[in-house]
Amino acid sequence: xxxxxxxxxxxxxxxxxxxxxxxxxxxxxxxxxxxxxxxxxxxxxxxxxxxxxxxxxxxxxxxxxxxxxxxxxxxxxxxxxxxxxxxxxxxxxxxxxxxxxxxxxxxxxxxxxxxxxxxxxxxxxxxxxxxxxxxxxxxxxxxxxxxxxxxxxxxxxxxxxxxxxxxxxxxxxxxxxxxxxxxxxxxxxxxxxxxxxxxxxxxxxxxxxxxxxxxxxxxxxxxxxxxxxxxxxxxxxxxxxxxxxxxxxxxxxxxxxxxxxxxxxxxxxxxxxxxxxxxxxxxxxxxxxxxxxxxxxxxxxxxxxxxxxxxxxxxxxxxxxxxxxxxxxxxxxxxxxxxxxxxxxxxxxxxxxxxxxxxxxxxxxxxxxxxxxxxxxxxxxxxxxxxxxxxxxxxxxxxxxxxxxxxxxxxxxxxxxxxxxxxxxxxxxxxxxxxxxxxxxx
Amino acid sequence: xxxxxxxxxxxxxxxxxxxxxxxxxxxxxxxxxxxxxxxxxxxxxxxxxxxxxxxxxxxxxxxxxxxxxxxxxxxxxxxxxxxxxxxxxxxxxxxxxxxxxxxxxxxxxxxxxxxxxxxxxxxxxxxxxxxxxxxxxxxxxxxxxxxxxxxxxxxxxxxxxxxxxxxxxxxxxxxxxxxxxxxxxxxxxxxxxxxxxxxxxxxxxxxxxxxxxxxxxxxxxxxxxxxxxxxxxxxxxxxxxxxxxxxxxxxxxxxxxxxxxxxxxxxxxxxxxxxxxxxxxxxxxxxxxxxxxxxxxxxxxxxxxxxxxxxxxxxxxxxxxxxxxxxxxxxxxxx
Amino acid sequence: xxxxxxxxxxxxxxxxxxxxxxxxxxxxxxxxxxxxxxxxxxxxxxxxxxxxxxxxxxxxxxxxxxxxxxxxxxxxxxxxxxxxxxx
Numbered sequence: 091x092x093x094x095x096x097x098x099x100x101x102x103x104x105x106x107x108x109x110x111x112x113x114x115x116x117x118x119x120x121x122x123x124x125x126x127x128x129x130x131x132x133x134x135x136x137x138x139x140x141x142x143x144x145x146x147x148x149x150x151x152x153x154x155x156x157x158x159x160x161x162x163x164x165x166x167x168x169x170x171x172x173x174x175x176x177x178x179x180x181x182x183x184x185x186x187x188x189x190x191x192x193x194x195x196x197x198x199x200x201x202x203x204x205x206x207x208x209x210x211x212x213x214x215x216x217x218x219x220x221x222x223x224x225x226x227x228x229x230x231x232x233x234x235x236x237x238x239x240x241x242x243x244x245x246x247x248x249x250x251x252x253x254x255x256x257x258x259x260x261x262x263x264x265x266x267x268x269x270x271x272x273x274x275x276x277x278x279x280x281x282x283x284x285x286x287x288x289x290x291x292x293x294x295x296x297x298x299x300x301x302x303x304x305x306x307x308x309x310x311x312x313x314x315x316x317x318x319x320x321x322x323x324x325x326x327x328x329x330x331x332x333x334x335x336x337x338x339x340x341x342x343x344x345x346x347x348x349x350x351x352x353x354x355x356x357x358x359x360x361x362x363x364x365x366x367x368x369x370x371x372x373x374x375x376x377x378x379x380x381x382x383x384x385x386x387x388x389x390x391x392x393x394x395x396x397x398x399x400x401x402x403x404x405x406x407x408x409x410x411x412x413x414x415x416x417x418x419x420x421x422x423x424x425x426x427x428x429x430x431x432x433x434x435x436x437x438x439x440x441x442x443x444x445x446x447x448x449x450x451x452x453x454x455x456x457x458x459x460x461x462x463x464x465x466x467x468x469x470x471x472x473x474x475x476x477x478x479x480x481x482x483x484x485x486x487x488x489x490x491x492x493x494x495x496x497x498x499x500x501x502x503x504x505x506x507x508x509x510x511x512x513x514x515x516x517x518x519x520x521x522x523x524x525x526x527x528x529x530x531x532x
Numbered sequence: 533x534x535x536x537x538x539x540x541x542x543x544x545x546x547x548x549x550x551x552x553x554x555x556x557x558x559x560x561x562x563x564x565x566x567x568x569x570x571x572x573x574x575x576x577x578x579x580x581x582x583x584x585x586x587x588x589x590x591x592x593x594x595x596x597x598x599x600x601x602x603x604x605x606x607x608x609x610x611x612x613x614x615x616x617x618x619x620x621x622x623x624x625x626x627x628x629x630x631x632x633x634x635x636x637x638x639x640x641x642x643x644x645x646x647x648x649x650x651x652x653x654x655x656x657x658x659x660x661x662x663x664x665x666x667x668x669x670x671x672x673x674x675x676x677x678x679x680x681x682x683x684x685x686x687x688x689x690x691x692x693x694x695x696x697x698x699x700x701x702x703x704x705x706x707x708x709x710x711x712x713x714x715x716x717x718x719x720x721x722x723x724x725x726x727x728x729x730x731x732x733x734x735x736x737x738x739x740x741x742x743x744x745x746x747x748x749x750x751x752x753x754x755x756x757x758x759x760x761x762x763x764x765x766x767x768x769x770x771x772x773x774x775x776x777x778x779x780x781x782x783x784x785x786x787x788x789x790x791x792x793x794x795x796x797x798x799x800x801x802x803x804x805x806x807x808x809x810x811x812x813x814x815x816x817x818x819x820x821x822x823x824x825x826x827x828x829x830x831x832x833x834x835x836x837x838x839x840x841x842x843x844x845x846x847x848x849x850x851x852x853x854x855x856x857x858x859x860x861x862x863x864x865x866x867x
Numbered sequence: 868x869x870x871x872x873x874x875x876x877x878x879x880x881x882x883x884x885x886x887x888x889x890x891x892x893x894x895x896x897x898x899x900x901x902x903x904x905x906x907x908x909x910x911x912x913x914x915x916x917x918x919x920x921x922x923x924x925x926x927x928x929x930x931x932x933x934x935x936x937x938x939x940x941x942x943x944x945x946x947x948x949x950x951x952x953x954x
Contacts, residue, residue, distance in 0.1 A: 127912050165932050168927035189913075207822065213895070233902055252889055512924075516921040
């Protein structure tokens with residue numbers, strides 16, 4: 091219910107102001123009042139009045155109700171300098187217009203040049219209050235927009251960029267073999283699943299959903315990613331907090347079982363068509379659709395592939411009446427807490443893209459609600475164990491795989507540190523340093 | 533003449549009004565929820581509602597349209613949900629890049645197209661003609677997106693003659709903005725480093741963008757020159773003993789230029805449309821890229837802004853082209 | 868004609884500004900990060916997705932920082948079916 095944080099005393103903002111409890115209060119209050127960005131994480135549990143400045147370097151949060159994921163939310167609530175922000179307020183906008191192109195932070199980098207839509211040039215703060223992990227830390231970095239995967243690969247090869255985040259799986263393989271370039275590879279927590287509409291149409295019947303789960307060829311997923319993925323072994327990402335290994339009970343391809351379930355559902359010969367919706371232009375999702383098509387043909391279900399642009403897909407999925415029968419979705423949990431995954435199976439997520447299955451099981455709903463207000467981890471873990479088993483049994487989706495996260499870097503860029511809590515392509519640039527021996531002459 | 537221009541300008545306003553109605557309502561036919569997208573995947577209903585209100589998306593469609601029109605009169609094109617910037621600000625930043633690319637490509641296509649077209653007419657059925665024909669057929673047949681990728685792969689990755697993407701290298705300070713076209717500004721201010729750098733950046737996208745136009749200009753010009761070649765005034769010019777160079781490049785060309793000029797007006801519009809693909813491949817920070825990104829996110833205000841701006845430029849260029857006829861062909865009168 | 872061709876050839880040879888790896892400006896080494904997704908605002912209260920978060924993480928500090936670190940996968944390792952250790 092109550093969290094107290096003691097701030098270090100040497101932290102200072104880029105303009106020299108100290109980072110105080112007052113600044114922390116301001117930053118949290120601002121996000122809560124603007125109701126944008128990360129506000130959802132705490133909106134229902136924290137009021138601006140609940141933030142107490144105890145002294146200059148002590149801040150206390152009084153939550154409205156117990157909320158176990160609180161600590162997991164805090165890393166995404168960044169602290170800004172109230173003096174700078176409020177000095178640039180226009181028409182009560184809380185400095186929003188000014189902050190579009192300016193910063194008021196205390197972090198390891200500051201902005202040197204900002205060209206929206208082209209590049210963002212950041213410069214290291216040499217006397218960063220936390221210090222630097224390596225004496226040869228990068229002097230800064232240029233976040234350069236290169237939207238096409240093919241262009242990114244070429245830019246890396248020609249040395250126009252030093253780090254590429256988004257090339258195709260095959261190209262990552264090629265780059266890994268290229269002298270002067272290395273490709274770090276890590277298990278990520280982004281799951282791929284095919285959500286099934288549990289409220290409407292044929293897939294509302296759990297027997298049919300199970301039949302589909304048993305008909306699908308899971309190994310094909312790994313093949314499509316060239317081996318750079320693992321199959322899910324629970325509805326929760328493998329290795330995530332609260333995850334339990336359910337390998338034994340996972341659906342794997344078994345056409346006999348699939349046919350049995352079809353018979354139980356009353357469709358021994360199948361004889362209907364389902365829609366598989368995926369994001370237009372995502373080649374991997376299209377290939378997965380082809381696999382699905384040939385697998386379900388075995389149990390007499392026709393599959394129509396429907397590519398949609400992302401906004402249309404989200405709009406269709408927002409309501410059970412219009413949500414597709416089958417829809418390909420990647421989800422990355424944004425907080426290091428099982429609640430971030432569990433709520434994807436709770437009706438409070440109605441309207442969100444990861445809730446396109448519109449799954450509702452009273453027991454799961456109650457457990458999710460209870461687990462997030464339970465403080466004791468042992469007790470919570472038990473609830474998440476049960477949640478995972480029930481969801482798996484109910485089969486609201488084809489539980490697919492987790493693909494590995496990869497980047498391609500020039501060899502002289504060292505110090506790369508991976509953290510699965512970062513979002514898909516994000517790198518913490520603070521740890522990077524230059525290996526001067528590997529640096530090619532200019 | 534003045535009367536004619538006024539009438540055309542009035543027509544332009546009406547065209548844009550029609551265009552705005554069409555775009556406004558067609559863009560909203562798609563059953564998307566831009567506020568929800570902009571609010572982020574985990575946003576609560578309350579947060580989405582708040583954003584809807586802030587961007588006026590909670591009002592009835594017709595009201596939204598009327599408010600939009602009122603905004604235009606005040607020079608306000610709304611605010612982008614995606615970039616959160618005023619659309620006028622975004623367009624102001626991205627349009628010069630597109631204009632530079634299109635003008636450069638157009639100039640490139642016209643100069644090279646007329647030159648090659650004339651050349652292949654004069655030497656028709658010789659090897660030059662065959663070669664130029666190959667060029668023009670491939671120009672009409674090759675998908676621009678593919679061409680752009682191929683050029684990028686060959687000349688940027690393999691031969692490393694040009695940079696892969698962007699408009700200017702890092703460390704190169706953009707020239708002092710006067711026209712906001714880097715090539716022009718760097719020339720005016722004598723900033724050679726910026727000039728060479730932006731020239732090397734623009735060449736590949738310009739070739740990709742101008743290829744279809746180049747091809748059709750070559751073909752039209754070749755046909756026209758062949759046509760004019762046998763006219764009496766050419767024979768008489770030759771009979772006067774004028775050197776062949778003067779006959780071809782002065783007498784013949786002026787007459788062949790008229791159909792090509794029409795082409796330019798049309799091609800300008802095509803090119804503005806073509807920037808969508810080329811800008812994506814070369815990461816050229818223009819309105820084509822801005823427009824396509826906005827469309828993907830159902831971001832209405834920028835879609836409107838880009839459409840109106842392209843429509844406006846297209847109408848304006850066609851008006852200019854029509855006026856240019858008179859200069860090229862004194863027989864044409866405006867009524 | 869010949870002069871024109873020579874001119875074109877000369878232009879093609881002279882123009883290239885050879886692409887350079889990393890940037891050294893004022894004695895500092897800047898690395899270039901190629902990204903598919905733009906960043907529109909430096910306001911951490913307003914927006915978040917991976918590209919925004921990368922910039923926010925660089926420019927701002929928070930009360931806590933996520934530091935779950937997983938081991939790198941050895942190159943060429945068969946990745947199928949090996950579960951991760953539970954954290």
